[in-house]
Amino acid sequence: MSRVCLARLARCSRPHGHNSVFQMALIQQPLQQNRQSQTRRQLHSPSERRHSNTRFDPDSSGQPTTWDSFGIWDNRIDEPILLPSSIRYGKPIPKVSLSKVGCASLIGQRKENEDRFQVSQMTDRIMYFAVFDGHGGPEAADFCEKYMETFIKDLVSEEENLATVLTKAFLEVDKAFAKHLHFFPNSPATNAGTTATVALLRDGIELVVGSVGDSRAMLCRRGKVLKLTDDHTPERKDEKMRIKKSGGFITWNSLGQPNVNGRLAMTRSIGDFDLKTMGVIAEPETKAISLHPVHDSFLALTTDGINFIMNSQEICNVINQCNDPKEAAQRISEQALQYGSEDNSTIIVVPFGAWGKHKSSDPSFSFSRSFVSSGRWA
Template identity: 65%
Template sequence: MSSAVLLKLVRCGRSGAAGRAFLWGSVSKVDLFTPVPPVQASGAAWVRWASGAARFDTDGSGRPVTWDSFGIWDNRIEEPILLPSSIRYGKPIPQVEEGGRASVLGLRKQNEDRLRVARIHDNLLYFAVFDGHGGPHAADYCYTFMEKHIRDALEEEEDLERVLTKAFLDADKALHTHLTSFLTAGTTATVAMLRDGVELVVASVGDSRALLCRKGQAFKLTHDHTPDRRDERHRIQSSGGFVTWNSVGVAHVNGRLAMTRSIGDFHLKQSGVIAKPDTRRITVHHTGDAFLALTTDGINFLLSDQEICDVINQCHNPTEAAEIISQQALQYGSEDNATIIIVPLGAWGKQQSPAAVYSMSRNFASSGRWA
């Protein structure tokens, strides 16, 4: 046998072995994610399955792509993948972290804000902020027991909007029994639940807020319950209550409370103040959604939703972002407790916001808001 023929046989044997080894690894990976259509892998590499044939080359050279670059879901997502949810929904779902959080005293004598982050189930996360008034008693109760009310509601109901509505009303009812005194205490409540990494449901009473940063833009998920809203004011007046405005133009129910919905405030229940939350359901798109933020009014009364997005998008991690936002609110003149939870999503760090322009000419006449 000539040396040329021998060399040809050796080359054929090597390419066949390499092809078989590569084909085995590739088939096992694709079979694992059958619901997912073929995706572009690491630049220009495409995988195509037709008539039992697969194309492994990126440039028509016949050389297979490397294993490390084959079958990657999306090279923009650096977080660990939540495998069961990815298979269920047929798209990559990052494992959502607990994120960053901060709560500062401001110029108050005590911090009446509370925040809570928990994992209800393996696929269900819970985030909440509570802004107490008339003392911390109502906020303390919600911090301690809201999660229990949610768990109890989940035993009877799967729809998260109904779960949160029931939990809020149950918490309000139980708080009335719990508070033998301090019946003038109350709290806002903004709660977000994330199921399977994609189903986001938010419930809120009062003027704490939730917002989603989507493609660099602030996407509001809640609306403040204040007497300035015509529908809220109409309910107050229909229930026998009245609305007054203080010297800086802030509306109050019966001259006492700057919100029309809350947990607690039992002295104003007959005047139309209710604990039934507004709820909202949204699907998270991890390729464009950078983070979820929950804030109390010590922050959102001084910074607009878009300002919050822009500042957070310049930060390296959620913990740093939470600290910067809370301190920024103080620099802008917030006298109230300032609390924030930031939950990073799939597009965290991918949005480039323009440099924030910080104006020190803020209106500091905000004390009437929190009187």
């Protein structure tokens, strides 16, 4: 029975004396408080559950719909909001914290770890992530680790387009490495080279990736992998055509792997100067993409010690089962070795707004994989 009915019943059944007035006051007081509470605006913290209703909770999960549908923030995102970026782009953008980025690099069955990686807050607005997989010695990877960020930082002050910045930086680093080796003509490092996969994240939402070689960058969106790079191998028709037009040739080793001039399993790299006249170039392919914080879980950069033994969706699924990016990076690098990879295994995992949202992704893995060496040299 409602409070209004109770009030009417009390009014009709009791004489109008002091006691009845007192009882009516007791009944009306909660009614007034209830009306005031209904007119008062309800405030909710980002992590607080709301009661279900048809507009904001269509699946009765107790969670509101995302901000890109109704203009409200998804309460599954616990990261603080980047206020300047959010104002600049007109929508809430969560902060990416370097302290939460996961990194791992294992030597595997090699005598030396020639992989290098780097993460940094390069400028107030731009974050820098990079992996370099050296071959023929670690010198080229070491040089990129030391100078690539510096070249990019200098170019960013003059050029707004990040894809253009990455293209210029890769070419300038390659030239600088050539000059560096000019002072050591008898050094074994003259034939050294490296892959380079670099990602720049500006304002927490603008992601640009540049890559040469077969290290990869991938984005997990709605639990599915989105490849941001394509391997530069002689198997690609466009890459093979450039090599042949430049006077180079393609051979296959005993494992069936194609190689440029019988020794290099990639068609683009930094270094490898003895093959530059044969069509091996340092110009990267770039890709720019805008992040969707409520759908994008993470960015992963990997070297071929992982890529040659685990496919991209499998990497995405394994990471989605982990509690945090650091655990994910360690698990992926170790799992690649357990599956039979003999190469160095390096990975960077950068969490975004939807981290942990897709833990229900398919955890099944394929065990029918190729257990061959992932070396680039024949």
